[in-house]
Amino acid sequence: MSQFSLRDFRNYQRIDLQLAPGITLFYGSNASGKTSLLEALFYLATTRSPRSRSDHDLVRWDAQGEAGVLPFARVAAEVERRMGRVRLEVLVQRRADEDGQLTNGAQKLVRVDKRPARALDLVGQLRVVLFTPVDLALVDGPPAERRRYIDITLSQLDPRYVRTLAQYQRIVQQRNSMLRAWRERRRPLRGIDDELAYWDQELSQAGGFLLAERLRAINELNQIVGPLFGAISGEPHPLSITYRASIELDAALTAPDLSQRLSAELRRLRQDEVARGQTLIGPHRDDMSFSVAGIDLGRYGSRGQQRSVTLALKLGEAELMRQRSGETPVLLLDDMLSELDTQRRTHLIAAIRRPAQQTVLTATDLGDFGATFLAEISRMRVEGGQVYPG
Incomplete structure (x- = not known):
């Protein structure tokens, strides 16, 4: 620049x-x-x-x-x-x-x-990779901050990701609006399965892609930030990032696999979602956690450890961008x-x-x-x- x-x-x-x-x-x-x-x-x-x-x-x-x-x-x-x-x-x-x-x-x-x-x-x-004092709460702050971290990183790397993310957010907003209308009896419950079928398919397809890309990125980040954390903190054990999905995950699931899993879970949770008036599963409900030697640093880490995690995450974000794009x-x-x-x-x-x-x-x-x-x-x-x- x-x-x-x-x-x-x-x-x-x-x-x-x-x-x-x-x-x-x-x-x-x-x-x-x-x-x-x-x-x-x-x-x-x-x-x-x-x-x-x-x-x-x-x-x-x-x-x-x-x-x-x-x-x-x-x-x-x-x-x-x-x-x-x-x-x-x-x-x-x-x-x-x-x-x-x-x-x-x-x-x-x-x-x-x-x-x-x-x-x-x-x-x-x-x-760009932005690092501010507010980011020091990335480890123990609300899940939305951690989702934002991974979404911003991947949006800058993949045009398809940023487009699909915007589409997914619109789908969730529309679906939630419909679920609230059913909960409040502003829409007749008759035909609810047919009306939700389209939105469930759209959400599952977009959500499966987002979830697959996030899991891929977390796997790559673990290779980068694991040893980086040790160098920053001086601790002998590497940092491990765990993706906490709102659906059950199996190893090596592809985007189509994840879409099918989301679709099945949406059907299973339909009554609960109508009762609560909101979409209960999907990438917008997921989270990440950070651990060293099995200890969750978001809950039990010292301020020094949490600062080291944040610094490792930001520098890891920059390295992931460099590896994926060839540009620093x-x-x-x-x-x-x-x-x-x-x-x-x-x-x-x-x-x-x-x-x-x-x-x-x-x-x-x-x-x-x-x-x-x-x-x-x-x-x-x-x-x-x-x-x-x-």
Whole structure:
């Protein structure tokens, strides 16, 4: 990634940056806008914000639209890929009501090489791995965080995965709406099996593919993060990731096998699902756990062990992307060195110093870094929504 620009994004009115290969450090006081730079890059890679559910929050609060144009935010970058350079751009525009008053709605416009594209077509063009202090709760936090981790990783690697995931989420939403209607007697129960047959087939096919790809990725990640955890933590036993599916799994199940298993379980649970008004099985209900020597670190691990797991997972995510695609993802590290002890900090710095690794990191204090490290990297000071060299 080379050129990077923002317009009316968060607290930035307009900036145009040249990002050098290797490591770039943005430093400055809290609330100066450092994290927003990483958020913008993550948004450009995934079309999702790691900090907000509403796209309209990304538009600078006092942005002024041009004549006849509502306020908007724009993120753009030039990305170097094996196939050549590609320009990516996402524009988020506020919506207005009939009286011209801005609402909480927003529309998203995507361009790839200056041509209109779907948001799904953007994902995977720029691959990133984001590591923030919030991610330290990945091990003992809610299951949704762990599903999000694996979905973001695979969505950036496989266009089919991101399309199928979006399709699956729509199916579950529609199916849940129907189940609630039956539970509340807003739909007659007569013919329920026939009405659900179509949605069950769609959910089983999409869910079987997602589940197969997740299991494949977990198997690959175990090969990567197992020894990596030992190197980071100094523990003699490797880390093991276990996928906890909402259906019973057998070894070496293929996507068609998993689809058939999902379909059979949906039929078995039909009465329970109608009674509860929700879809009770599928990838949206699955989880993962992390253990060392048989000990579940989500429940019984120390804070130091959980930090080591999180660091191993993020570095493992980057390595999986490199192995699968042949391209090294951009690491985005938000004030991470201050969150880690000396041993984990040393390992992280060694990882970002690898050849061909582009890293963008933020910090509030240059004292977190040694003089040798600071002399090797590019530095930019962030202050009040402005970025200055050095």
